[in-house]
Amino acid sequence: MCSVDQPAVATYRELSAAGMTRARLREEVADGGRRALRRGVYAMDGACADVTVAAAHGGSIACLTAARHAGLWVLETDTTPHVWLRAHGRSYVHDGCRCVTHWDEGTTKDAFGLPTVPRILRQILICRGIEEFFVVLESARRQHLLTASGLKWLRERVGPEARVAINYSRDDADSGLESLLRWRLRSRRLPVRTQMNVVSVGRVDFLIGDRLIVEVDGAPNHDGESHRHKDLVRDAHAASWGYVTLRFDYAMVVHDWPTVELAILGFIDRGLHLV
Template structure:
């Protein structure tokens, strides 16, 4: 039971040295393997039958979970996760990653250790070149906003990556959700500038503001499922409308599935000048 408890703290997969640090002698792990209580993904590692599949694959291949797969495990906002990403050193003997895994091969920069997830810095460097620009930007903004990395650190980190020069000018540490980043970036691609987290006295911060008065709020799934949050949103929308703001509240479907229609509506409003006080016949939203 002591072994299983220790493995549970490691999501079901751990090196024998990690288990030793948790109070489990190596002979206990060895005996458990021989009796079939646990399995051995690779020499020096043990895992439960219900172990995390990504971590088990990483341990089996002599590597770590990396890129988009690791980003989610670090609590960063990931738009999509196209398959299992693994980080594996070239010198890993007989490495056999799953056939459908996306492998980031390592050279001299590989550092030994018993961690099964790449550090944030490595993750951000990888995904900057691996994912699409909009998907990578969502993760990078999330890392900045959460404090996982500073803007200065990010600039140094991405300066020599293939896409770093393109990605860095797009980042916004103020973005509070991946959906905000996604909408802001897609609008920018369409030639529409949206500012993040603009403060309105007496109301608070807006997700995005286009021009003077076009407010775009981006609701995630958790937010949508919270009735109190929805009630607060309706009150905010009324107060903003009373001041002359034009409010569009987007849900996940409108951002991900129905984006062409969403963009068409926003484009039409901008084309008619509805995002400006003067064009709307209003003086100020104060």
């Protein structure tokens, strides 16, 4: 994720309007304080790499790239640069170009301004599909980055399936993995509760029925022996009170969902989620 405090990219017209002379611009380029991305477009030294790639391509960051930049939780299944060219933009060839372009309408205050969060979500829906849209939507709601007016704008510009996802979404999802698992289990109509307090254990990600605990562990929080030990202690305490625990990591939830689903349903079929 790029810092919003890093220097921006600007056109010569924008620089000139701010008082930059051609002579001064040449000096800054010669000194390495600013570099030319293409004709008439310049980035200051230290500018965000994602932003400079997008500007070299002809636009600003979009879709998953913009979502990461904004600090939203995204699946790491696509790391190619996504670039917003507006409805009438123009793309440019540049070294190492792997850019995915987005041509939807919309304007910003400056030539390389970021799309709004509602527009980012709509771009993700069109480009990446309903699941990734849903997990980023819940991340935006959790971080209070989606206003009521923004949600209304989004609802009016998506189809029925996405409106169902909006209605199903919450503002208290603890992680994108939890959002993803809840979205994938919704069709099973299971008695799923989230972020429940369990005696002697504390807060758990999911409680299905009366006593099936499901935990989804993101790598940053559960790597290492100390975290592994704490997880085992939690599971042992849960067992002592009659709960059973299933624990899955990022790779299983994202890349091996059939195994995760079969494990959960196997417990359900045997009635192990009931008292």
